[in-house]
Amino acid sequence: MKHSAWAIIVATIPAQAGVTEFGAGIDQSVWRLTADTQIECRLEHPIPSWGSGMFVARAGNKINLDFELHGLRAQARTQSVTLGSMPPSWRPGVAGRDLAQLRFYQQFDGLVDGQTAWTMLDELEGGRMPTFQYRDWYRQNNAVRVSLSNVNFRVKYQAFVDCMNNLLPYSFDDIAFTILTYEKNSDKLSAASRRRLAMIGDYLKADPSIDVVVINAYTDSFGGRWTNQQLSEKRAESIKAFFTGLGLDAGKISVEGHGEKKHVASNEEESGRSKNRRVVISMERSSNI
Known part of the structure; x- marks a missing residue:
């Protein structure tokens, strides 16, 4: 001593x-x-x-x-x-x-x-x-x-x-669960969701401990069922491509398109359909920073 x-x-x-x-x-x-x-x-x-x-x-x-x-x-x-x-x-x-x-x-x-x-x-x-x-x-x-x-x-x-x-003004908890919405009959994100995805991208660039990303994509019920299934898969793959473009290992990313399944709102009105056109992103990381 x-x-x-x-x-x-x-x-x-x-x-x-x-x-x-x-x-x-x-x-x-x-x-x-x-x-x-x-x-x-x-x-x-x-x-x-x-x-x-x-x-x-x-x-x-x-x-x-x-x-x-x-x-x-x-x-x-x-x-x-x-x-x-x-x-x-x-x-x-x-x-x-x-x-x-x-x-x-x-x-x-x-x-x-x-x-x-x-x-x-x-x-x-x-x-x-x-x-x-x-x-x-x-x-x-x-x-x-x-x-x-x-x-x-x-x-x-x-x-x-x-x-x-220089710290980011948001934490991992703020972006670990995100719902992105889309424009009608398109794989183009809404303006608010594009800003949200850019924010997630900035965080991923700074935090190498992200090791699990789960992407689930959904559509509204307008259009053919098969067409909607393909559209949901396209949306999911587009988000995956965004993450891999940032350097995230593709093996850490799980994607699934669900088409018209699991609606969260009524499809009778546009306000409900806009909520159903969505991608849900869940992330986990190996270290508790």
Whole structure:
């Protein structure tokens, strides 16, 4: 077990005998941008002899940020954890402050989300050190402090911000199930569905973990049954060609044309028939990004 190279004294988390400190010293502090895509941004910081911490932002239509604290040992029990912000050792006399009271759960990594995670980034940018304090079951319930160093943070932080600004404004869940509709007696998508398919295409280009795509095509009941069956198959194959054109392995794509079967609306009016002229796309992926 290796202690950090500096002593930490915080007004809001009083110093006491028997507290074990973990954190990167000045010559150890490293920040790495370990994911830089339109799907995920990840800024990681190794914590010597303890584990690592990382900020993670993912594609989606909401402002999102998580901080994940990964220990070499799993959490032995569910317990309360104090998150504070401390000055570096070269700023003596500056008081620390509490940021939040958290709950870390047994067998799970520590998680900080929402505004508190953004606050941690702000503290690091301001030259302070977010610090977690808890009672460690592995060390006879003695107090442990785990700190993030601000040394070498700012350069990689700017790259992390740039990555977040490039995230797609929708997630896998937003496009995993899609219904596309068609113009009458045609394999041409409606204008709204063309925009939707383009959005799916942008996501597929950025996420290589998509490994199952199921395409089911349907028609309304106008026209001959055999003609409609062929039309549904043509629509399904057209969507498959779109996906393979993006580089998706054809072996991952399943297509089926159902013709006039399984209507979802009445065929008596055009509004209902337009709903029946559809392709349903379902996707799965191998990793939970």
